[in-house]
Amino acid sequence: MSKENFIYWKEIVGLEDTDFPQMIPLDESNIHKASIVSTRLLPIRNRISTNNLVSIQVQPGWGATTLYKKIVSDLEKDHMRLLINFDFEKNELDGSLTEEEFEFRTKWKLANGIADIMREVPMQQTYMYEVFDFEDTGSTPWIGHLRKKKKRLTECQNNAKDFYSEFKFFDKLSIVDCVNFFLANFQIQCVFMYLFPRKIAEDNLLELVGIIKNKYDGMNITPAAMREVYISTPKIFKMIKNVYTRPFYEIPYKRYSAAEMYSMLVSSYKNDDVMFSSVNDVFDEEFINRAYNERLSMVKIMEKVTKIIEDSLEGDTANIPYKLTISEKSEV
Amino acid sequence: MITNKDLKRCSQQVFTYSAQYQAPFYGREKSMIEMENKTAKLNSGEILIISQPLGTGKTFLVNHMIAEERIGVPRGSSFLTAKAVAGNPELMKQYPGDILIIDEVDIKTKYENLLNGMNHLQEYLDDSGKKAIVIGDFSLKDPKLSSCLRDQQTLYEFEQIDRDFLRGVLNQRFQTFMKEYLDADFCIENVIDPELIDYLSPAWMKMVNSFRGVFSLLQSVVNNDKYIRYNNDKAYLEFSMFKEYLAADEDLDLDEEVQYEFLQILREYLRSEFPKGAGITRGFTVDELYQLAQMGGIDIEYDNFADDILYPLAIAELLISTGIPTYDNNQFIRRPAPFVPSLKLLLSVF
Numbered sequence: 009m010s011k012e013n014f015i016y017w018k019e020i021v022g023l024e025d026t027d028f029p030q031m032i033p034l035d036e037s038n039i040h041k042a043s044i045v046s047t048r049l050l051p052i053r054n055r056i057s058t059n060n061l062v063s064i065q066v067q068p069g070w071g072a073t074t075l076y077k078k079i080v081s082d083l084e085k086d087h088m089r090l091l092i093n094f095d096f097e098k099n100e101l102d103g104s105l106t107e108e109e110f111e112f113r114t115k116w117k118l119a120n121g122i123a124d125i126m127r128e129v130p131m132q133q134t135y136m137y138e139v140f141d142f143e144d145t146g147s148t149p150w151i152g153h154l155r156k157k158k159k160r161l162t163e164c165q166n167n168a169k170d171f172y173s174e175f176k177f178f179d180k181l182s183i184v185d186c187v188n189f190f191l192a193n194f195q196i197q198c199v200f201m202y203l204f205p206r207k208i209a210e211d212n213l214l215e216l217v218g219i220i221k222n223k224y225d226g227m228n229i230t231p232a233a234m235r236e237v238y239i240s241t242p243k244i245f246k247m248i249k250n251v252y253t254r255p256f257y258e259i260p261y262k263r264y265s266a267a268e269m270y271s272m273l274v275s276s277y278k279n280d281d282v283m284f285s286s287v288n289d290v291f292d293e294e295f296i297n298r299a300y301n302e303r304l305s306m307v308k309i310m311e312k313v314t315k316i317i318e319d320s321l322e323g324d325t326a327n328i329p330y331k332l333t334i335s336e337k338s339e340v
Numbered sequence: 341m342i343t344n345k346d347l348k349r350c351s352q353q354v355f356t357y358s359a360q361y362q363a364p365f366y367g368r369e370k371s372m373i374e375m376e377n378k379t380a381k382l383n384s385g386e387i388l389i390i391s392q393p394l395g396t397g398k399t400f401l402v403n404h405m406i407a408e409e410r411i412g413v414p415r416g417s418s419f420l421t422a423k424a425v426a427g428n429p430e431l432m433k434q435y436p437g438d439i440l441i442i443d444e445v446d447i448k449t450k451y452e453n454l455l456n457g458m459n460h461l462q463e464y465l466d467d468s469g470k471k472a473i474v475i476g477d478f479s480l481k482d483p484k485l486s487s488c489l490r491d492q493q494t495l496y497e498f499e500q501i502d503r504d505f506l507r508g509v510l511n512q513r514f515q516t517f518m519k520e521y522l523d524a525d526f527c528i529e530n531v532i533d534p535e536l537i538d539y540l541s542p543a544w545m546k547m548v549n550s551f552r553g554v555f556s557l558l559q560s561v562v563n564n565d566k567y568i569r570y571n572n573d574k575a576y577l578e579f580s581m582f583k584e585y586l587a588a589d590e591d592l593d594l595d596e597e598v599q600y601e602f603l604q605i606l607r608e609y610l611r612s613e614f615p616k617g618a619g620i621t622r623g624f625t626v627d628e629l630y631q632l633a634q635m636g637g638i639d640i641e642y643d644n645f646a647d648d649i650l651y652p653l654a655i656a657e658l659l660i661s662t663g664i665p666t667y668d669n670n671q672f673i674r675r676p677a678p679f680v681p682s683l684k685l686l687l688s689v690f
Contacts, residue, residue, distance in 0.1 A: 059563065060352075103450070106427060211450045211672065215423065218448035222421060226359030226399075231352060242593040246655050250675075251448050253395055253552045254357065255559035 013321035014314070017328050021290045022283035029291070029313045031306065032276040034074055039081045042074050043275035045268065052079065052259060056199060056235055059257040065242040066261045068206040069305020073097060075261065076203040076239045083199060087129045090121040090190060090198045097205040101212040107219050112168040114223075115178040116161070118186050118198070119171075123158050125196065127151070135193035139177050184227040191233035198233060204240035210247060217252050266300040267293070269309070294334040342514075342521045342531055344568050347575040351562040353517040357395070357555040364516050365404040366509045368397070370497040372405060378493045379411040379439065384469035386491040387461075391480035392498050395552025398475045399443055401498075411473075412439055419443040422457035422476070423450075429460040438470050445476025445485075447665050451672040454479060458488035479665045500546040506554065507537055535579040539687075544620035545680055548660050561585050586684045594652055598638060602649050603658065605636035610681060611689040623662040623678025626650065651675060658685040 018024045026032070034042050055062045066072035076095065083091045092114055119139075126136055133150075136142070140157045142150055157175075164170035172179035181189065187198040204213070224234075238245060242260065249256070264272070270293040277287045284290050299312035321328060347354070353361045378388050390398050399419070405411045414436050421444040424431055432440055442461060445454060458474075465472060480486055499505055511528045523530070528537070540554050558577070562568050567581040594600055609632055614620050630645050640648065653659045654675040663676030 107421075107424065210674070214448045214674075215450055215453075218421070218423065218444060221448070222444065228360065243595075243655065246593070246657060250655060250657065251394060251446075253550070253556045255355075255556040255563065257560070257563065 010318040010321045013323075013325060013328055014318050016325055017321060017332065020328070020330060023277075023290075026277070028277065029273060029295070029317070030310045031272055034077060034276065036077065036081070039074075039077045041275050041278065042078045043268070043272045044075065044078055048261070049078070049082070053082070055257050055259060056083075056237055060231060060235055061254055061256040062235065062237045063245050063256040063258045064237065064239045064261055065245050065258060066239065067263055068241045068243075069307060070261070070263050071306060072206070072239055072241070072261075073203065076201070079237075079239075080201065083201075087125055088196060090118065090125060090196050091201060092117040092121065092198060093201040093203070095203045096208075096216075097203055100205070101208055101216055103209070103212045103215065105212075105216065105219070107222060108168070110216075110219050111183060111223065112171065114183050114200075115175075115186065116165060116171055118183070118190075119175055119178055120158075120161050122190060122194075122196070123154060123161060125194075126154055127158075131194045135189070139189075141176060182227075183223060184229050187233040188228070188230050191230055197235065199235045199237060201237040202239065204238065204244045204248075206241045206244065208244065213244065213247060214251055217248050221252050263302050264306070266296045269300070269306065270296050290331050292331070292333040295332070298334060341523060342518060342575045343572045344575045345570055345572060346518065346521045347531070347562055348568060348570055350518050351559050354513045355555040355559040355562065356513075357552040357559070359400065359403065361517075364512055365400065366512045367505055368401060368499050371401060371495065371499060372410065374497045375401070375405055375495055376410045378495065379405075379471075379473065382439070382471040382493065383491070384471065385465045386493060387465070387472045387474055387489050388493045388495060389480055389486070389489070390473065390475045390495045390498070391478060393548045393550055394446060394477050395550030396498070396501070397551050398498075402441060402443075402473060402475060413437055413441060413473075417441065419475070421449070423453045424457075425460050426453040426456035429464060432461070432464045432468075440464075440470060440472040441475065442472060443475045445474055446479055447477060447672070447674040451667045454485055455488065458485060462489055477665070478663070481664045482666045484667060501541050501549040501551065501554070502543065502546055503538060503541045506541040509551070510537070531575055531577060533576065533578045536577055536582060539579055539582065539683065542617050542620075542683075542686075544617055544622075545660070545683070548662050548680065557582065557585075583687050583690065586687050594656060596648070596652075598640065599649055599652055602633050602636070602638055603653065605632060605638070606681075607685070607689045610686065616690060617681070617686050620680060623680045626677045629677070629679070646677065650677065650679065654679065657682050 015024070018026070018028060052062070052064060064075070066075060076093075080091060080093050083089055094113070122139060125131075126140075137144070137150070140154060142153050144150070148156075160174050161171075164174060178186065190196040190198060238248070238256070240248070245256075245258070273291075273296070274287045295313045295316055296309070298316055299309050301309060301312075304312070316334070317332060320332065320334065353363075356363050375388070375390075382388060390402070392398050402411075402419075406413045406415055406417065409415070417436060419441045420431055420435060422442060423444070425442060440461070442457070445457070449457075461472060461474070464470070474480065474489070486492065507528055510532065514522065514526070514528065514531065540557070541549065561577070561581055564585065567585060568575065568577075594603070606629075610617075626646050629650060630642055633640065633645065633649070650659060654661055658681070659679040660682050661675035662678050662680055665672065665674050665676060667673070
C-alpha cells in the first residue's frame with residue numbers, strides 16, 4: 009500500500025517521471041547543477057595548480073564521477089590549461105588498451121584541445137601555424153584553416169593512421185615534446201586527468217600504470233608543463249602506488265554530509281517544469297538525516313530514504329500530505 | 341645554510357626518483373664491474389638477467405652503464421618492454437646493435453604478456469644470434485617464466501639500500517643540486533635527522549627497500565606545507581614529521597572487519613617481539629602469520645587466509661612482499677609471502 013501511496017504522492021507533486029529521491033545523474037550538459045561547495049573544490053584547484061601529481065580519493069559510491077565531471081567542466085573554462093581527460097569508468101579498461109592506442113588517444117585530445125583554445129585565445133602565430141601546418145598562401149585565412157582542421161580532427165577521432173597523416177606535428181613529436189612545446193610557446197599547461205572505476209581487474213589497472221610509466225617516467229618534462237590528476241577510490245590508488253610510487257599530493261575526499269546530500273537533491277531536481285519551486289517545498293531534509301550512514305553509498309542511503317518515505321505513507325490516500333515531513337513513527 | 345624555501349624549491353631535483361633531473365649515479369661499484377664483465381662475455385643468444393624489486397635503480401644502472409660506454413649498447417637506445425615485445429615481436433628487429441634491452445618484466449605486466457614476451461625474445465635470439473639484457477622484478481625468478489629463457493646469466497651484485505648507501509646518495513644529491521646553499525662543512529646530518537636516515541633504511545627491509553619509495557616519501561613531506569613551511573627557517577627533516585605524515589593516513593580502507601582484527605594482532609606482536617623492527621631478519625611466512633591469527637582468535641580457513649587478509653594488507657602498504665610472484669590457479673600472485681612489515685606499519689607501533 010505504501011509503495012502505491014508513494015507513486016500517488018509523486019504524481020501530486022509532479023515527480024512521477026523521476027526516480028526521486030535518487031539523485032538525477034548529471035552529464036556534461038547539466039553538470040552545472042552539481043551542488044559541490046567551493047570549500048571542497050577550491051583546495052583541489054589549488055593543489056592542481058601547485059602540485060605535479062594529485063590524487064583525489066573518493067570512497068566508492070560517494071560521487072567520484074560527478075566530481076570528475078565537475079572538475080572537467082571547470083578546467084575546460086580555463087584557457088590557460090589544456091585538459092586531457094580519460095574516463096575509464098565510461099571507456100572501460102578491459103585490457104585491450106595498447107601503448108600505441110593510449111598515445112594516439114592522448115595526442116588526439118592534445119590536438120583537439122589546443123585547436124579549441126586557439127579559436128578563443130590569440131597566441132603566438134608562428135607556433136600556432138606550426139602545430140596545424142598552416143601556410144599563409146593568401147587563399148585561406150588562418151581561422152578557416154583551423155576550422156577545417158577541427159573538422160578533420162572529428163573525422164579521424166578513431167583513426168590513428170589518418171590522424172598522424174593529417175596532423176604531422178603530432179606524428180613527429182612525442183607527448184612530452186608536445187606538452188613542453190605548448191608551455192614554452194603558448195604558456196599553456198596540460199592537465200592529464202584520469203577517472204578510475206571503483207572496480208577493475210588488477211591486471212588491466214596495472215597495465216595502464218605500466219603504459220603511463222613508459223610514456224612519462226624519466227622524460228624531460230618541464231615541471232610547469234604537465235599535471236597529472238587521478239580520481240579513484242583509495243583502494244585503487246593504493247594498488248597504483250604499490251607498483252609505481254610517486255609523490256602524489258593525496259586528497260582524501262570526505263564523504264558528503266546529510267546537508268550536502270539534501271542540497272544536491274534540491275539542486276538536481278531544480279527544473280522550470282516541475283510544480284514546485286524547490287524540492288524543499290515538498291520534501292523535508294529530515295528524511296536524509298534519518299537515513300544517513302557513512303558506511304553506505306549515496307545510492308543506498310537514498311534507497312533507505314525511499315523506505316522511510318514509503319513507511320510514512322502507510323494508510324489512506326486521502327491523508328497523504330503535499331509536503332512530506334518525517335513523523336515519529338518513521339523508523340527503519 | 342639551507343632554508344625551508346631553498347629545500348622546497350629544489351625538492352624535485354634533490355629527491356628525484358626518476359631520470360628526469362639527471363641525478364648523478366652513486367655507488368654500486370660491484371654491480372657495475374659484474375655487469376660489465378658479464379655483458380662482455382655474453383655469447384650469441386645469451387641473456388643477462390637483472391632481477392630486483394621495483395624502484396631500486398635497475399634501469400638507472402643500465403642507463404648509466406650505457407652512458408659510460410661500459411656495455412656495448414648504443415647511447416640513447418630506448419628500451420623495449422615485455423608487453424611491447426609480446427604484442428609486436430617485430431619491434432626487436434628494429435633495435436640497434438647486438439644487445440637488446442627488455443625492461444619492465446614485472447608485476448605491472450599481465451602474466452600472459454610476460455610469458456609471451458619472454459618466449460618471443462628467446463625465439464628472436466635463436467634466429468638472430470643477438471644477446472639481451474632483461475630487467476625486471478622477482479617475477480624473473482619464477483621458474484615458469486625464467487625457463488622460457490635458455491642461456492641465462494644473472495647479475496648477482498646489486499647493492500641494497502642500507503644506511504651508508506642512502507646517506508651517500510643523499511649527500512651527493514645535495515652537493516649536486518644545492519651546492520650554492522651549502523656551508524663549507526656541510527654533511528647530510530645538517531639537514532636530515534640521523535634517526536630519519538636510519539628509519540628509511542632499516543636492515544630488515546634491505547631486500548625490498550626502493551629509492552623510488554624513499555625519495556617519493558621525502559618529496560611528499562617536503563612539499564607539504566604542514567611539515568615544511570615556505571619560509572627562511574633552517575631546513576631540517578625530522579623523524580617525527582614522517583611519523584606524523586604516515587600516520588595521517590588513518591583510513592586504511594580495509595574491506596573487512598577481520599582484516600582490522602588481524603592488523604591489531606600483528607601490531608601487538610611487532611610491538612612486543614620486534615620493537616622498532618629490531619630483530620626482524622627475514623619475512624614472515626603465511627604459516628607463521630596464520631598461526632598468529634589463530635592465536636589471536638581469528639577464525640578463518642588457511643586456504644583463504646592469504647587472499648582475504650594478507651593480500652589486502654599488502655595492497656594497503658602495511659605488509660611488503662619479498663616472495664617470487666608466480667602464476668597459480670589462473671591468477672597472477674603478485675605479492676606472495678614472505679612478508680616484512682612496511683615502514684608505515686612499523687611506525688604505527690613505535
